[in-house]
Amino acid sequence: MKTKIHIQIVVALLGLTLYGCSYDNTSNPNPVAANTSASYEIMFTNLTANQPISPMAVVLHTRGYTSASLGAPASIALEKLAEGGDNASLLSEAAAHAAVLASYGGAGVLMPGLSETITATVSNHTGLALSMAGMLVNTNDGFAGIQALDVSGLAVGASQEVMLAVFDAGTEANTEAVNTLPGQAGVGFDMLRDDVNFISVHRGVVTANDGLTTSTLNESHRFDQPAVRVSIRRIS
Numbered sequence: 001m002k003t004k005i006h007i008q009i010v011v012a013l014l015g016l017t018l019y020g021c022s023y024d025n026t027s028n029p030n031p032v033a034a035n036t037s038a039s040y041e042i043m044f045t046n047l048t049a050n051q052p053i054s055p056m057a058v059v060l061h062t063r064g065y066t067s068a069s070l071g072a073p074a075s076i077a078l079e080k081l082a083e084g085g086d087n088a089s090l091l092s093e094a095a096a097h098a099a100v101l102a103s104y105g106g107a108g109v110l111m112p113g114l115s116e117t118i119t120a121t122v123s124n125h126t127g128l129a130l131s132m133a134g135m136l137v138n139t140n141d142g143f144a145g146i147q148a149l150d151v152s153g154l155a156v157g158a159s160q161e162v163m164l165a166v167f168d169a170g171t172e173a174n175t176e177a178v179n180t181l182p183g184q185a186g187v188g189f190d191m192l193r194d195d196v197n198f199i200s201v202h203r204g205v206v207t208a209n210d211g212l213t214t215s216t217l218n219e220s221h222r223f224d225q226p227a228v229r230v231s232i233r234r235i236s
Contacts, residue, residue: 038125039236040151044106044132045115045229047163050220052183053144053228054085054135055106057094060120061148062127064099068147073197074169078133082143082169084188085109085135106134119235128152130232132164137183138221140176141169141195142202144228154234163226166202170195176205176215184216201225 040060046053059067067090068078077089087105094103101122110116122128129152133145144164154160171193172180179186206212209219 036125037121037123037236038128038234039119039121040154041117041119041231041233041235042130043115043117043231043233044110044134044164046110046112046227047229048112048136048223048227050112051136051138051223051227052112053110054081054137054182055087055108056110056116056118056132056134057081057087057090058104058106058118058120059091059094059100059131060102060122060151061094061097061100061129061131063129063148065094065097065129065131066147067094067131067133068145068167068199070167070200071198074171074199078143078199079141079169079171079193080189081133082135082141083172083182083190085137085182086189087133090133101128109137110134125152125154132230134228135182136166136223136227138181138217139166139183139202139205140174140180141172142166142205143169144226146230149232151232151234154232156234156236159231159233161229161231164228164230165225166204166223166227168195168200168202170198170200174205176207176212176217178216181216 077093080086080089091103094100104118129148136142173194178184182188207217208215
């Protein structure tokens with residue numbers, strides 16, 4: 001079988017990508033035909049120790065769709081996902097967007113160490129890109145995500161792997177207080193924005209162990225980058 005595998009580490013939603021390794025075990029694979037339907041298996045794995053991840057929002061689209069941009073304010077739909085783990089608004093907006101070819105929600109909360117696979121089909125893979133987001137529920141407004149990963153060049157049987165970093169929606173102060181964390185049975189989405197109001201790379205949780213007096217978290221809730229591994233394989 002002709003197989004092409006790429007591995008990337010994503011540290012930014014737009015503009016900045018650090019490439020790990022890339023290798024091809026075939027010579028001159030057949031080019032992917034344009035303007036044809038295609039199906040993909042998208043598997044994501046929670047790499048954290050104690051950060052369940054809310055049901056993922058998975059969007060396949062062409063140029064023109066954006067769910068998040070570093071340095072820009074989060075949309076209300078993204079805020080609902082980042083603060084409360086609710087992907088419904090983001091998926092609804094995506095489904096209504098002209099550039100979106102398919103959108104899917106995860107089956108449920110993804111616990112640490114576990115994986116979930118979604119099978120996605122699009123009518124045309126020319127210029128196809130993948131965007132994803134899911135909340136780390138033991139944070140105030142932290143989410144693992146990627147914006148517009150190019151998957152248009154995958155041949156049938158080829159795979160691409162990417163590691164997702166964690167971002168801060170900038171909509172809720174990172175108090176880590178018990179009543180503000182969905183993972184601790186606290187309140188999720190709140191219309192009030194009391195933080196910097198722009199998306200940035202998440203600095204990680206502080207926890208009570210390191211002296212944050214408002215925090216209900218402990219050292220087990222800490223996370224480093226990346227938080228999610230995603231493998232995309234074209235199956236037809």
